[in-house]
Structure formats: structure tokens, C-alpha cells
Amino acid sequence: xxxxxGLQPESWHLLSLLEQAPGLQALGDTLADLADEGHxxxxxxxxxxxxxxxxxFQDRHPDKYLQFGISEQHMVxxxxxxxxxxxxxxxxxxASFMALLACEQIRTDVAYTRQPVRLIGHHAGITLGFxxxxxxxxxxxxxxxxxxxxxVIAPADxxxxxxxxxxxxxxxxxxxxxxxxxxxPDVYPAGTTLxxxxxxxxxxxxxxxxxxxxxxxxxxxxxxxxxxxxxxxVGVLDMHTVKPLDEEAVLGAARRSRLLMTVEEHxxxxxxxxxxxxxxxxxxxxxxxxxxxxxxxxxxxxxxTHLYGHYRLDAPxxxxxxxxxxxx
Amino acid sequence: xxxxxxxxxxxxxxxxHIEERALFARLETVRLISIAKTGHYASGFSCAEILATLYYxxxxxxxxxxxxxxxDRFLFGKGHAAATLYPLLADxxxxxxxxxxxxxxxxxxxxxxxDMTRIPGIDFSSGSLGHALSAGTGMAMGGRLQGRPYTTxxxxxxxxxxxxxxxxxxxxxxxxxxxxLVAIVDRNDHSLDGRIDGVTGIEPLLDKWxxxxxxxxxxxxxxxxxxxxxxRSLAEDTGRxxxxxxxxxxxxxxxxxxxxxxxxxxxxxxxxxxxxxALAELRGTR
Numbered sequence: 001x002x003x004x005x006g007l008q009p010e011s012w013h014l015l016s017l018l019e020q021a022p023g024l025q026a027l028g029d030t031l032a033d034l035a036d037e038g039h040x041x042x043x044x045x046x047x048x049x050x051x052x053x054x055x056x057f058q059d060r061h062p063d064k065y066l067q068f069g070i071s072e073q074h075m076v077x078x079x080x081x082x083x084x085x086x087x088x089x090x091x092x093x094x095a096s097f098m099a100l101l102a103c104e105q106i107r108t109d110v111a112y113t114r115q116p117v118r119l120i121g122h123h124a125g126i127t128l129g130f131x132x133x134x135x136x137x138x139x140x141x142x143x144x145x146x147x148x149x150x151x152v153i154a155p156a157d158x159x160x161x162x163x164x165x166x167x168x169x170x171x172x173x174x175x176x177x178x179x180x181x182x183x184x185p186d187v188y189p190a191g192t193t194l195x196x197x198x199x200x201x202x203x204x205x206x207x208x209x210x211x212x213x214x215x216x217x218x219x220x221x222x223x224x225x226x227x228x229x230x231x232x233x234v235g236v237l238d239m240h241t242v243k244p245l246d247e248e249a250v251l252g253a254a255r256r257s258r259l260l261m262t263v264e265e266h267x268x269x270x271x272x273x274x275x276x277x278x279x280x281x282x283x284x285x286x287x288x289x290x291x292x293x294x295x296x297x298x299x300x301x302x303x304x305t306h307l308y309g310h311y312r313l314d315a316p317x318x319x320x321x322x323x324x325x326x327x328x
Numbered sequence: 329x330x331x332x333x334x335x336x337x338x339x340x341x342x343x344x345h346i347e348e349r350a351l352f353a354r355l356e357t358v359r360l361i362s363i364a365k366t367g368h369y370a371s372g373f374s375c376a377e378i379l380a381t382l383y384y385x386x387x388x389x390x391x392x393x394x395x396x397x398x399x400d401r402f403l404f405g406k407g408h409a410a411a412t413l414y415p416l417l418a419d420x421x422x423x424x425x426x427x428x429x430x431x432x433x434x435x436x437x438x439x440x441x442x443d444m445t446r447i448p449g450i451d452f453s454s455g456s457l458g459h460a461l462s463a464g465t466g467m468a469m470g471g472r473l474q475g476r477p478y479t480t481x482x483x484x485x486x487x488x489x490x491x492x493x494x495x496x497x498x499x500x501x502x503x504x505x506x507x508x509l510v511a512i513v514d515r516n517d518h519s520l521d522g523r524i525d526g527v528t529g530i531e532p533l534l535d536k537w538x539x540x541x542x543x544x545x546x547x548x549x550x551x552x553x554x555x556x557x558x559x560r561s562l563a564e565d566t567g568r569x570x571x572x573x574x575x576x577x578x579x580x581x582x583x584x585x586x587x588x589x590x591x592x593x594x595x596x597x598x599x600x601x602x603x604x605x606a607l608a609e610l611r612g613t614r
Contacts, residue, residue, distance in 0.1 A: 071500060081452065
């Protein structure tokens with residue numbers, strides 16, 4: 001005899017996961033909208049449809065939804081084959097398994113063949129907290145950024161994700177979308193638009209420009225507000241497109257600010273900090289750059305919010321890091 | 329031009345034509361490797377009849393129209409044997425055969441592995457082993473989703489079956505009931521380091537594919553009448569609801585006596601006099 005437990009309202013299970021993650025609901029919903037509008041969208045995942053919100057696409061377009069099971073490399077190569085037939089495949093899995101496990105399939109089958117495959121790496125960075133190092137993705141920007149022909153986009157929030165999906169729907173080449181766990185606080189209002197390769201400028205500063213990407217835009221804005229209230233002149237660039245980098249925006253910031261600080265939920269090697277360092281050094285702009293992120297180490301396990309505090313990737317942490325850099 | 333070939337001559341004529349084209353592919357392989365001064369003789373020779381049978385007796389293609397949407401697809405898992413395929417694509421009018429004279433020269437489209445972005449008629453780039461069956465799975469899915477009637481053929485090396493992704497694809501294609509997908513395994517029993525059974529054994533091969541949900545067949549990969557009958561029957565069986573595999577038993581280096589089953593000829597080059605002798609042996613004039 002089974003006894004139905006009297007669950008407390010706070011209890012939850014996999015099927016209710018999406019209620020906590022509006023950003024991932026937006027992923028499934030936006031792709032379903034694009035299919036409704038006649039775009040040749042097909043969507044696939046590797047046994048994570050509840051974790052990434054694509055179950056919401058499956059509900060609306062079961063005939064355009066493909067389940068691959070736990071076979072990420074196969075999924076990416078299959079997407080390349082699908083794209084050759086005129087379809088536009090969007091395939092998704094944890095960023096660590098997308099960009100690291102299936103890296104060579106992305107390079108050889110998708111990017112080298114120039115197929116319009118959309119690779120969605122979700123739960124990027126350290127958002128999977130205590131699930132451990134295998135599930136953390138602090139190398140994916142460095143990997144995808146070095147693959148020729150691959151566009152790399154990390155939207156800041158739910159609205160920016162929807163905007164990025166729409167902005168790239170007719171993009172001729174492959175795209176890697178780096179997204180979090182769908183719980184990033186809102187930066188932009190619903191219906192916002194986004195131009196690929198064009199950073200969003202949130203004020204300009206002569207003392208400091210924070211150049212942030214993805215989940216770090218919100219804390220960077222918080223840090224900038226606190227520093228501004230303290231008399232510093234601070235601007236923020238939302239560098240949603242990590243590649244191609246908005247060179248004009250970075251060089252402009254480099255010329256008007258005495259300090260640049262990149263902020264990313266990623267190893268400081270090879271990601272946004274690396275991209276900005278390469279650019280300003282090639283142009284010989286005399287500005288100091290401080291790269292803020294995970295400093296070449298494997299992140300600890302723990303609840304994500306605690307990890308953000310530990311690595312100074314929340315607003316107070318970014319502010320503290322910036323104050324030290326400004327005084328250095 | 330809309331005429332589809334084969335132009336359906338009597339089967340005996342067609343078989344003779346395919347065998348002649350397989351010889352042509354071998355002769356051209358020797359010529360192209362001579363230009364590059366390195367290349368894969370033995371892997372190309374083992375699959376020459378398979379390629380010729382597909383391109384002249386089985387696949388639905390249109391001369392001079394490499395992008396015809398309803399064409400049958402071909403993916404070359406063992407892409408390192410591309411030098412044996414290129415002459416057949418030129419034959420189909422997909423590009424000028426004279427372009428092959430520049431094989432592997434700086435900036436040329438034609439390298440040791442096929443490149444779909446640069447060579448008309450190459451349906452998918454390959455080179456990294458283990459990917460092609462997945463990409464073929466995608467093409468078969470795309471055909472079904474869009475109601476296109478083509479068949480997707482994927483030629484795999486037997487050494488390639490060591491790659492785990494092949495078996496991910498085998499699971500996936502069977503699960504998705506892709507009846508218009510046909511894999512062909514060129515079982516020449518050798519990979520780069522020697523005999524397959526000494527490197528990492530793969531037998532019993534037909535049982536493995538059947539256990540993965542595939543319809544499995546075995547054939548002599550140099551027997552053109554047998555290949556033609558089997559591959560045609562699979563291509564024409566449009567009601568099949570599971571993918572099919574053909575394990576083709578072949579001889580690595582087939583056609584040149586001292587290369588046959590000598591794995592050292594996986595990669596090599598013949599200097600002038602040896603090349604002349606090899607060509608004579610292939611032509612049966614030596």
C-alpha cells in the first residue's frame with residue numbers, strides 16, 4: 001500500500017522546475033513562437049528537456065522536437081546534417097557538455113561546414129553549484145570563441161535571450177548561445193531588442209568602464225550604481241556578443257576611462273577578459289585592464305548564490321573588486 | 329538537365345560499366361596520389377566497387393546538379409579515401425575533371441579529406457572518424473520532416489567503428505526508425521596500426537548492428553552484381569521502418585597484389601617505375 005505524502009508547498013520536483021526559471025521558459029516559448037511564424041526551426045536536446053525548458057517547445061510542436069538521449073556529440077553532428085537539408089536546428093544541453101564534450105563536433109561538423117546550427121549551452125559558468133566541477137562551464141567562452149566562423153552570444157536575462165534568438169533567426173552561420181539557469185534578475189524590459197555584435201552601453205565613465213557579459217551584467221550595473229553614488233564616474237558595457245566583439249565600444253571605453261574591468265562567470269583566461277586584452281593591446285590604447293572572473297582554478301562546490309559571493313561575482317563583490325582595482 | 333542515371337541499360341551492361349568505373353577510380357587514385365606524393369591507396373581500393381555501384385547503379389542523382397534537393401545523399405565516413413571518390417564526382421559533371429590535376433596543391437579544393445564547402449557533390453565534409461553516421465542521421469531526419477523521398481548512404485570504415493559516436497548514432501537512428509538510412513561498413517579488416525582484431529576487436533559485427541535495432545546484411549564488397557542487387561533492394565524498400573546496414577567484406581589494397589592485406593599501404597606513395605607497374609597490374613596488362 002502506498003501512502004500519498006502530505007507535501008509542504010515548498011516541495012518541488014523536476015516537472016515544476018521551470019516555474020523557478022523564467023529564462024528557460026522563454027527559451028522554449030520563443031523557439032515555439034519562431035516555429036509558429038514559419039521559420040524552419042527544429043529543436044533537440046540530450047535528455048534535459050525539463051532542465052532547459054524545451055519541453056515547452058515539445059508541447060507546442062511535437063513534430064519538430066527531437067530527443068537525442070544522453071549523446072551530445074551525436075546530437076551536434078546530427079544537427080549539422082539536419083541543417084544541410086534546409087532546416088534550422090536549435091540543440092541544447094548543459095554548457096559543459098555542449099562546449100567541452102562536443103567541442104570537436106562543433107568545430108568540424110558545424111562551424112567548418114558553415115551550417116546554421118544554433119548551439120545552446122545552458123547552466124553555464126558556476127550555476128550548477130554543488131553538482132560539481134564536471135557540470136561547471138568556465139571554459140566554454142574560450143573554446144567557442146576560438147572556433148572560426150562561430151558567433152558567440154551571452155544574453156543578460158530573459159528578455160535579452162528572447163531578443164538574441166530573434167536577432168539571429170536568419171543568421172547564415174552557426175551560433176553558440178551561452179545562457180544561465182534561467183533565474184537571472186531582469187535587466188531589460190520584455191520585448192527589448194538586441195543587435196548582434198553591438199554592445200549595450202549603460203552610461204559612460206571616465207574612471208571606470210565595467211565590461212560584463214551574460215549573468216554578470218546585472219551585478220555590474222549594481223556595482224556601478226554604488227560606485228557612482230560614491231562619486232566615481234562609471235559606465236557599463238553589456239557585451240552580449242563575445243564574438244564578434246564590439247571593437248568600437250571597447251576602444252571607446254578604453255579611450256575615455258582610466259580603468260577597464262571585465263566581469264565574467266568564466267575563467268579569466270580566454271574569455272571576455274582575454275578578448276578585450278587582445279583588442280586593446282593590438283591597438284596600443286594606454287589603459288589598464290583588470291580581468292575579473294574565475295582566476296584559473298576549478299570552482300568550489302556550493303549553492304550558486306554562495307559561490308557568487310565567494311568569487312565576488314555578485315554586485316557587492318564586483319563593487320569590492322572594482323574599488324581595489326581603482327585604488328591599485 | 330533532368331535525366332537521371334543510371335540510364336537503365338541491361339543489368340549485364342550496367343555491371344560491366346560499374347566494374348570499369350571501379351577500375352577507373354583505382355587508376356585515378358594512383359594518379360592523384362602521385363601528384364600529392366602521399367595518400368591512401370589501400371582504403372580507396374577496398375571500397376572502389378562500393379563507390380562505383382552506388383554512383384552508377386543505385387543513387388538517384390542528376391548530372392551536373394550536385395544540389396538537387398531530392399538527390400540521394402552520400403556521406404564518406406572514411407573520408408581519407410576521398411581520392412577514389414573525386415573522379416566519380418567529376419564524371420557526374422559536378423566539376424571539371426581537369427581540376428583534379430591540381431589535387432592537394434596550395435589553396436586547391438581537393439585534399440585528402442572531402443570538403444562540402446568547396447567541392448560540388450560532396451554532401452558532407454568528413455575526416456574526423458565517427459561523425460558521419462550522426463550527420464547522415466540528420467539528413468535522413470531532415471528528409472523525412474520535409475517529405476523528401478531520398479535515401480541517405482553512409483560508408484563507414486571498420487576501424488571507424490571503434491569510435492563511440494558511431495554507436496550513439498546506431499542507437500539514435502534505430503530509435504527514430506530511419507528506414508531511409510543505409511550504412512555500409514567497408515570491412516577490410518585493417519586500421520592504421522594493423523589488423524582490427526589485434527587493435528580492438530569488433531566482431532560479431534552483424535549481431536551487434538542487429539542488437540542495436542538495425543536490419544543487417546552481409547555481402548562481398550568486390551562482387552558488383554551482389555552489391556548492386558542488395559543496395560538497390562534496400563534503396564527501393566521505402567516501407568522499411570528501421571535503418572539498414574550492409575557489412576561489405578573487402579580486401580584492403582584490392583587490385584595490387586603486394587598491397588592486398590598489407591596494412592603498411594594504408595598510407596604511401598609509389599615512385600615512377602613502381603607506379604607504372606601498379607597501373608599495369610590494375611589494367612591487367614602486366
